[in-house]
Amino acid sequence: MKFAPLVLKHLRKNWVRTLSTVLAMSVCILLFCTLQTVVEAVNFGLHAGNASRLVTRNNISLVYNLPMTYKAKIAAIPGVTGTVINAWFGGIYRDPKYFFANIATEPEAFLEAYPEVMLTPDQKEAWFHDRRGCIVGRKLAQHFGWKVGDTFEMESTIPPYRVGHPFEFVIDGIYDTDEAKYPATDLNSMYFQYKYLDETTGRKIGIGWLVESIDDPKHAGAISKAIDDEFENSDTATKTETEQAFQAGFVAMAGNLAFLLNGIGLAVAFTILLVTANTMSIAVRERQQEIGVLKTLGFSSGLVMTLILSEALLIGVLGGLVGILISAAILHVLPNVPVLGNIVAGFPNFGLSPQTTATGVGIALLLGLLAGFVPAMTGYRARITETLRQV
């Protein structure tokens, strides 16, 4: 600690250089933390699916619905213990930037298939018997300041569901989850009565996707095959997969994007490493005479090396902290940014995690250490007579 003033005063002397190096380092950590958060969110989504639930959709595309008759046929397939109709409503509430998933479903079957969606018995009852009723996740309710009993209107962006006026919904329940048991549960969605959508549109809208509960996750492959075989030669063939694979389909594009961005992030990190190492080398070269003086006074080569490394590490720590703070701020406001907000709203529990923060600090320290290593070795090896001769 007694050498700290020496280290700090050197950093303060060339404050422009120190600041620019810290900022360069912070950009690196900012990129890492932000991209890693996206990657984590994507991975979280990939592992969020329940292994004992299957999802059946139109083989051509999710855009096309399945005939309603499929529900009964699939329910009769051995191993299937329950089915839930779902339809993507695609509604916009107030402003497109406030995106959240809104899905028409069958309340009783839905709550039976999704034990992670938790409501009080009163709220369940209210929803089951309210045609316009809906439930919203705790985080979504917090975001809009909704309470049970509130009403709101929403219009779909999907042509078959546009009826010339907005749909009116009543909030019958605010669902929560046991985060220890079901950490991946999305608390930013809204579910409403499928009957309401079906009756209001006045047409046979069919099934967006059907969720099947199965008797044993080990049978998932065989049951999926049995379902798809059933409709193989029909006009509307199906594609059945585990819920995990279904969600992976949604996030695959985002996953590729994260991979690409991580690659860019790595390249930036490497460039910043070189820039920082070069800056440190210049700083040490400028102080050759001082290194000679310190060694003449009795500072050992190891101590000189430690002092130089401490400067580099301090730059790393400062850069890391600034990068993490900026990243946290960006990730905090990202959900409210148009377009980008829509993308991240699909990821449950989106935010800077303690693991990413710790890794960010670790990378900053490592970059600082690597950047300072060569200059520190130069200081270590510097011979007094050589350095003083340059005066």
Add this chain to the structure above:
Amino acid sequence: MSTTDAAATTAVSVQNVRKVYQRDSLQIKVLDGINLDIPQGEFVALMGPSGSGKTTLLNLIAGIDRVTSGRVVVAGTDLGPLSEGELAKWRSRNIGFIFQFYNLIPVLSAVENVELPLLLTSLSKRERRERAMTALRIVGLADRSKHYPRQLSGGQEQRVAIARAVVTDPTVLVADEPTGDLDHQSAEEILTLMETFNKDFHKTILMVTHDPRAATRAHIQHHLDKGVLSN
């Protein structure tokens, strides 16, 4: 005087020292068979033309360079067998170095510069500061303790450098052209200060200089020419 007494009163003993630098395939002989004894408490001037090996000899005595052959014993320690780390520790305790261009650390204030060698000791922060201030008082710059090197004149910088050299109470002070970069008046002040340290604090001083007037302030003068010593 017995041999033991002589050893006890000899601050610096240079015995048959040779120093050869290797530059690519070329061998440059800088010192050739130097023998020199400096009694404790002496003020010695080492003179000679440029390239005669004065600074090299000073560096060998200060333990910042190694002999090619021969032996250097300073303050009772044979420097030859010491490792780099041991030599650094030895320098911090036994040698005070005064440079021609002062070599103060520009980012540190006068008192912080003087305190620098004390960072290697186990003294507390308060003790370090007190000793540094005492050294500054002795060189007459206590009122400039917070000033940075760029805010001091050349003479004042050299006085701070002297305070830094003496603050650890070393056995030997070595000075490489300490007045070489100063005007006449400042040079006189520095030489007077060095005399004070020699007379009042009994410091052994070895001073390399080009200046015959500076050399007259020393008790003993040695001349070095082409790596060979002559009195």
